[in-house]
Amino acid sequence: MTLTLRNIAKTYPGGTRALLPTDLDIAEGEIVSLLGPSGCGKTTLLRIIAGLETADAGAEIRFKDDDITHQPVERRKVGMVFQSYALFPNMSVRGNIGYGLKMQGLPRAQIDARVDEVIALCRLEPYAGRAITALSGGQRQRVALARAFAPRPRLLLLDEPLSALDAALRGQLRDELAALLRQFGITAIFVTHDQDEAMAIADRVAVMSQGRVAQIGTPEALYRAPQTAFVARFVGNSMPLGGRIEGSQLHLPGGTLALTAPSDGKAAFVRAEDVRLAEHGPLTARVTAVTFLGTHYRIALSGATEDTLFCLHQGQSAPKPGETVRLAIAPQSILILSPEKAAA
Amino acid sequence: MRIGKALQLAVTLLAAAFLLVPTIQSVLAGVTVNYFQGIRSGLTLEWIAVVWELYASSIFLSLGIALACLCVTLVIGVPAAYALARSPGRLSRAVEEFISLPLAIPGLALALALLQLYGSYKGFRMSPAFILVGHVLYTLPFMVRSVQSVLAAIDLRTLEEGAATLGAGPVRRFFDVVVPNALPGILAGALTVVTLSIGEFNLTWMLHTPFLKTLPVGLADSYASMRLEIASAYTLIFFVMIVPLLLAMQWASARAQRMSQ
Numbered sequence A: 001m002t003l004t005l006r007n008i009a010k011t012y013p014g015g016t017r018a019l020l021p022t023d024l025d026i027a028e029g030e031i032v033s034l035l036g037p038s039g040c041g042k043t044t045l046l047r048i049i050a051g052l053e054t055a056d057a058g059a060e061i062r063f064k065d066d067d068i069t070h071q072p073v074e075r076r077k078v079g080m081v082f083q084s085y086a087l088f089p090n091m092s093v094r095g096n097i098g099y100g101l102k103m104q105g106l107p108r109a110q111i112d113a114r115v116d117e118v119i120a121l122c123r124l125e126p127y128a129g130r131a132i133t134a135l136s137g138g139q140r141q142r143v144a145l146a147r148a149f150a151p152r153p154r155l156l157l158l159d160e161p162l163s164a165l166d167a168a169l170r171g172q173l174r175d176e177l178a179a180l181l182r183q184f185g186i187t188a189i190f191v192t193h194d195q196d197e198a199m200a201i202a203d204r205v206a207v208m209s210q211g212r213v214a215q216i217g218t219p220e221a222l223y224r225a226p227q228t229a230f231v232a233r234f235v236g237n238s239m240p241l242g243g244r245i246e247g248s249q250l251h252l253p254g255g256t257l258a259l260t261a262p263s264d265g266k267a268a269f270v271r272a273e274d275v276r277l278a279e280h281g282p283l284t285a286r287v288t289a290v291t292f293l294g295t296h297y298r299i300a301l302s303g304a305t306e307d308t309l310f311c312l313h314q315g316q317s318a319p320k321p322g323e324t325v326r327l328a329i330a331p332q333s334i335l336i337l338s339p340e341k342a343a344a
Numbered sequence B: 001m002r003i004g005k006a007l008q009l010a011v012t013l014l015a016a017a018f019l020l021v022p023t024i025q026s027v028l029a030g031v032t033v034n035y036f037q038g039i040r041s042g043l044t045l046e047w048i049a050v051v052w053e054l055y056a057s058s059i060f061l062s063l064g065i066a067l068a069c070l071c072v073t074l075v076i077g078v079p080a081a082y083a084l085a086r087s088p089g090r091l092s093r094a095v096e097e098f099i100s101l102p103l104a105i106p107g108l109a110l111a112l113a114l115l116q117l118y119g120s121y122k123g124f125r126m127s128p129a130f131i132l133v134g135h136v137l138y139t140l141p142f143m144v145r146s147v148q149s150v151l152a153a154i155d156l157r158t159l160e161e162g163a164a165t166l167g168a169g170p171v172r173r174f175f176d177v178v179v180p181n182a183l184p185g186i187l188a189g190a191l192t193v194v195t196l197s198i199g200e201f202n203l204t205w206m207l208h209t210p211f212l213k214t215l216p217v218g219l220a221d222s223y224a225s226m227r228l229e230i231a232s233a234y235t236l237i238f239f240v241m242i243v244p245l246l247l248a249m250q251w252a253s254a255r256a257q258r259m260s261q
């Protein structure tokens, strides 16, 4: 493993336990995303890896064979892209990108060559001589990435690098960032609270909840086999099928569904794309709202479960609000998980 | 409405005249051959030459003290402002109040305190360094506040963290990130310090010795003991030195204020 984290915990002076003891291993060249809701400790973990925050006693951070737990930030050789970019307003684009190389004490010619190389890689040629204040948000984001990457860090850390951009630009830059990180071939850790972003960019995603890593795996694994109710809800927006499980039967207010195996004491979840309208389906529900989304309709249904159930329906037409419909859910698309604890 | 405007203009002009006429008169007196005969007696630069002969040392002393004062307030004030901006809290508020104390105390009282404290150290008491200490105490809060207000407007912490991840240690961060971004505040503070130091009278009057007269002290001396034309020529020289500084100071603080918004 390139980066090994052991027993990383953080209690802030006020007593907030931002991070509970966490272990994480990251392989060479891997891009890992820390995904989770606001306040779950993503930034804290990233800043501890960078050396901008000290972990509670007992932590261990190793980079290959090098124990960096107590190394100060400036010696860790870790590149960081900040949420607000933190570009130096007193330096030009070139000055910003070259700063890390200057700190390494490289000769002028070598700095210039590397800066040119990175500028070309990030397609920043037209802006190289500009002041930071004369750049758009998207351009600043790329300069911040170029600046962090130029000194050849052994690890690149990104804290919500796209969150300062508007939605339309974010989608475009997400793919661009994913492509650039692959091209860099660098080990990277990427914080986000947007699951699409995590899925698009990362090789593996660590879903975090309340100061701990709830599950880590490839995007497919997290989506297909979530291990906790929290992960199921957070990745792919699974909906709880609130009802009573008896053996392999799930009794809901709108009917009874078959499960693949006896699952007493468990909780059932389903995703909107797995709920189908079916003339002879086992569930009855009333349509409360229909939203046309271009490729499909999003239908809100009541009466089938305790909460509102959503169904993504692809077809030429959809039922009208107020109509009663019948639904089917295939047993293999029902996620069976341990019930959520009170606040999870 | 129109009458109101006209009235406003008249009052403004009157106020300006109220301030300007004595100034112009005094300046004119400095280049008139004989003040009591008025301009008819002719114009001359003779008085200015006399002032130069008598008080050149005061001019150089004032410039020297102002520059030394600037150096000291830069060396103490900029890091102090940085420290205050980095850790806002009750302690730093207290420190800030403490530094600003000399602003609230009359110059005379400050001078008395200095005399009581250091009066018996003859060597120090007789040296320009004694006046310098007074000037530093008096001007330091202006430097600190000016730099601090510019620093408070930028996300200093994140900028420094950015520099740190790029390999910059604390000293490099201070000189590469903090100082350049505080520059408008430093410039405004520097001009204020130099202007105040050159113009300071209250405190300096108490601290000076017959051999150490600064520009304003020399001015008072010339009013008291020379002919009116010489004193007026002195005023002229004083204006020529202080007015450009005042203008530059205004320009720099306006710029710093724009930056910190």
Ligand SMILES: Nc1ncnc2c1ncn2[C@@H]1O[C@H](COP(=O)(O)OP(=O)(O)OP(=O)(O)O)[C@@H](O)[C@H]1O
Pocket (backbone or CB within 6 Å): A012, A013, A014, A016, A017, A018, A036, A037, A038, A039, A040, A041, A042, A043, A044, A045, A193
């Ligand atoms: N300097 C601090 N002092 C005290 N508590 C803090 C500090 N920084 C963060 N916290 C707390 O630690 C917890 C985790 O914060 P963190 O910034 O790591 O969350 P996050 O997952 O990055 O959230 P977001 O998505 O909103 O950025 C939060 O409850 C936060 O209030």
Ligand SMILES: [Mg+2]
Pocket (backbone or CB within 6 Å): A042, A043, A044
């Ligand atoms: Mg965060």
